[in-house]
Amino acid sequence: MAKQIFKRPEALKDAIFHYCPGCGHSIIHRLTAEVIDELGIRERTVGVPPAGCAVLAYNYFDVDMGEAPHGRALAVATGIKRARPDLIVFTYQGDGDIAAIGTAETIHAANRGERLTAIFVNNGVYGMTGGQMAPTTLIGQTTTTTQRGRAPLRDGYPLDLSQMLGVAAGSVYVARTSVTSPKSILKTKKAIKKAFQVQMNDLGFALVEILSQCPTNWKLSSVDSCKRIEEEVVKSYPLGVIKDTTGKGH
Amino acid sequence: MAKQLMRGSHVIGEAATRAGCRFYAGYPITPQNEIPEYMSERFADLEDATFIQAESELAAINMVMGASMTGVRAMTSSSSPGISLKLEGISYIAGMELPAVIVNIMRGGPGLGNIAPSQQDYFQATRGGGHGGYRTIVLAPHSGQELVTLTMKAFDLADSYRTPVILLGDGLMGQMMEPVSFPDPIDPSKLPKKDWVLNGTKGRDTRLIASLHLDPVEMEQFNWKLARKYAAISEREAQHESYLLDGARFAVVAFGTAARIAKGAVNRAREAGLEVGLFRPVTLWPFPEKELRALTRTVKHILVFEMNLGQMLEDVKISVGEQASVHFHGRPGGVISTPHEVENVIKKLMYKYELDK
Amino acid sequence: MTSKTQKTTIAKAKTIFSGFGGQGVLMMGYVLATSGMNENKHVTYLPSYGAEVRGGTANCTVTVSDEPIASPVASFPDSAVLMNTPSLIRFEGGVKSGGTVFLNSDLVDVRPKRRDIEVVSIPVNSIAGRLGSTRGANMVMIGALVQQTGLVSLKSVIQSVKSIFQKKGSKVHKMNTLAIKEGAAFVDALSGS
Numbered sequence: 198m199a200k201q202i203f204k205r206p207e208a209l210k211d212a213i214f215h216y217c218p219g220c221g222h223s224i225i226h227r228l229t230a231e232v233i234d235e236l237g238i239r240e241r242t243v244g245v246p247p248a249g250c251a252v253l254a255y256n257y258f259d260v261d262m263g264e265a266p267h268g269r270a271l272a273v274a275t276g277i278k279r280a281r282p283d284l285i286v287f288t289y290q291g292d293g294d295i296a297a298i299g300t301a302e303t304i305h306a307a308n309r310g311e312r313l314t315a316i317f318v319n320n321g322v323y324g325m326t327g328g329q330m331a332p333t334t335l336i337g338q339t340t341t342t343t344q345r346g347r348a349p350l351r352d353g354y355p356l357d358l359s360q361m362l363g364v365a366a367g368s369v370y371v372a373r374t375s376v377t378s379p380k381s382i383l384k385t386k387k388a389i390k391k392a393f394q395v396q397m398n399d400l401g402f403a404l405v406e407i408l409s410q411c412p413t414n415w416k417l418s419s420v421d422s423c424k425r426i427e428e429e430v431v432k433s434y435p436l437g438v439i440k441d442t443t444g445k446g447h
Numbered sequence: 448m449a450k451q452l453m454r455g456s457h458v459i460g461e462a463a464t465r466a467g468c469r470f471y472a473g474y475p476i477t478p479q480n481e482i483p484e485y486m487s488e489r490f491a492d493l494e495d496a497t498f499i500q501a502e503s504e505l506a507a508i509n510m511v512m513g514a515s516m517t518g519v520r521a522m523t524s525s526s527s528p529g530i531s532l533k534l535e536g537i538s539y540i541a542g543m544e545l546p547a548v549i550v551n552i553m554r555g556g557p558g559l560g561n562i563a564p565s566q567q568d569y570f571q572a573t574r575g576g577g578h579g580g581y582r583t584i585v586l587a588p589h590s591g592q593e594l595v596t597l598t599m600k601a602f603d604l605a606d607s608y609r610t611p612v613i614l615l616g617d618g619l620m621g622q623m624m625e626p627v628s629f630p631d632p633i634d635p636s637k638l639p640k641k642d643w644v645l646n647g648t649k650g651r652d653t654r655l656i657a658s659l660h661l662d663p664v665e666m667e668q669f670n671w672k673l674a675r676k677y678a679a680i681s682e683r684e685a686q687h688e689s690y691l692l693d694g695a696r697f698a699v700v701a702f703g704t705a706a707r708i709a710k711g712a713v714n715r716a717r718e719a720g721l722e723v724g725l726f727r728p729v730t731l732w733p734f735p736e737k738e739l740r741a742l743t744r745t746v747k748h749i750l751v752f753e754m755n756l757g758q759m760l761e762d763v764k765i766s767v768g769e770q771a772s773v774h775f776h777g778r779p780g781g782v783i784s785t786p787h788e789v790e791n792v793i794k795k796l797m798y799k800y801e802l803d804k
Numbered sequence: 805m806t807s808k809t810q811k812t813t814i815a816k817a818k819t820i821f822s823g824f825g826g827q828g829v830l831m832m833g834y835v836l837a838t839s840g841m842n843e844n845k846h847v848t849y850l851p852s853y854g855a856e857v858r859g860g861t862a863n864c865t866v867t868v869s870d871e872p873i874a875s876p877v878a879s880f881p882d883s884a885v886l887m888n889t890p891s892l893i894r895f896e897g898g899v900k901s902g903g904t905v906f907l908n909s910d911l912v913d914v915r916p917k918r919r920d921i922e923v924v925s926i927p928v929n930s931i932a933g934r935l936g937s938t939r940g941a942n943m944v945m946i947g948a949l950v951q952q953t954g955l956v957s958l959k960s961v962i963q964s965v966k967s968i969f970q971k972k973g974s975k976v977h978k979m980n981t982l983a984i985k986e987g988a989a990f991v992d993a994l995s996g997s
Contacts, residue, residue, distance in 0.1 A: 239648065240647050240650075241647035241649065242647065243516075243645045243647070245513075255655045258653075259648070259653055260648060261647060261648055262645075262654075263513065263516040263543075263645050263656045263657070264539075264543065264655075264656060264658060265539075266509065266535055266536060269512075269536070272501070272507075272509035272510050272512075273513035274513060275506075275513060276510035276514035276517075276521070277513040277514065277517055279470070279514065280470050280497060280513070280521075281517045281646060284517075284645075284647060301502055301505075302502070302503075302506050305502035452834070452841050452849065618853070622850060624837060624848065624849035624850075625847065625848050625849075626841040626847060707875060707876075708874055708875050709874075710874050714871075714874065783875065785877070786874045786875055
């Protein structure tokens, strides 16, 4: 019998992603599902999707899902986790969700050290609503609300949420990765796995920020989108582990 | 159980705990700070209970939303400006068909207003408050003992109908101490099992709790479903108190703190020989419409008395239609009317319409 | 409008307690309300709250009644227990005509202006100090209040105070009892003279 070398993770439903061609969400969904499978936690995992492009994430993840209002995912997740500490709870949020309208919920969940795993997909635009400026949009970047480029004096500066969360005493693991190449995808999976393990080991708050491509709103090809992340975006948002105190007897 | 002298806010906290509430998230705002204070201490000794002082009203209501998804009886509390912030979450909770109990210890407004007792959030509470045309059940206690019964009832209603329930009090109800007695506590593990909660997919298909319905037909069907639920609630759950209405030719309609004052006014007017009684809605939504309409067979003049400038007034007018004349007296700033003041309004009206003979 | 029915006398009395923080003003109200409850009367206790109490003043209103209580608020209280001068200035005007003002004469340095109210002046700080600690001044005052008004019995006040301060032990109980009785005795002596 032929050896199966590729299959759909159990934590993913048999559904076709609605995401645009070249979008990073599909990859990140898959990685998250693979991690859930590998950790054997599918039957006790609850996911909290955001408002935004991934609002329909529950059509794909084959786990219990509870919706949250825009930006409130980590507050909703806090309620679920505190009421049922035996569950593994993750949020899946975009940059507008987690770093603009939900900044307060994010910082305080991290600072309380909630036993939660946050998957933070940073593509620098509001995708679902048509490509407006996000908190993470780069200086000079054009969006539908910064048509002449993001100008700091008018539009403010890009927000480095992960750095801020690294400062929060309750966060245990904060890492920034990308999904532009096989190598970076593997690194992302490792980071996501660790972020779940932090929760499983009851250590505190864990977050993985993933720089993700949005060819549609960036008006670039898939390949050029990946190139933009590798050459440009990482200058403002350097990849790597921002905080890891898992080994420090947290 | 012996009576205890207890502050209204503490009574709510104790009654909630005895109703099996095991999750509370809240944010400080006067005049209801004693509720989170009480819950923090009361839950400290209960292993299965969670208290969170949230970073905001928004976070608090969303934590309650999350907790409710797991099936636990959950509550938050606030006062008027804080409830405005919670409305987003309340709309989602209604849209997700989750049970939750929300306490509003009303204060003056609009804006920051003041912290004095007020009933200015009647519209907000009884019309859903937030976006999307949903309803919340609204209970209006007028005494310490009723804080016990209605707080406990709020959790039952929330679970039965999977809907948010508002306990609507004011600064006076929250701060005042009265003797109360409590029934034995309910063991939350003995409550009816909920077959819709998020608790992991082991041995079953995945569950989703969401309020998103992208397909217009689906959205419409869902809203019809809510409409049927609201119709059932209206049919079954309207509750009121009739006070000295037998043989009355004139009725005062008032709720909550205003109803207490009105009782005093009615007592005084009765002593003066006037045939007057009080109709007190206990549920503000559903409003006891049919019951009030029935009263108009014998009562042709009604005085609505509120601590606002006429909000329940609209529901009273809808209820009685052309069957009775509806008059109004209100104080909108936190000044608490005396029974004497309301008695004078009753007397003037009854004199004017020759109901005092 | 003429009254047709015979008005039955409803025994209902509202008392305002006022002073600065630390004088045990709220405790006096709580003791009176608890005592009323223990005598199976209807009672309400309404404290001032919020920003009002942040300035260091405190007041509360207690209603004791044989009938259910409509409003716990007292626009025109039957009695006012005023522990300092600002309290007198604030509450004197509202006291019901024929009502009674209880003054802490150790701290209130002005006399009430009204002639239609009864004034009972008690040096509660001095009396409590003589018994051992001025902290018992509020107990002296509550003793005087109930002895004068008969709102509740002295016995149930002593009993309520005992249960409220149960954790503090018998020494405190003895002290409180003594203070309450001294307050009552002071009023007796006044009326006897």
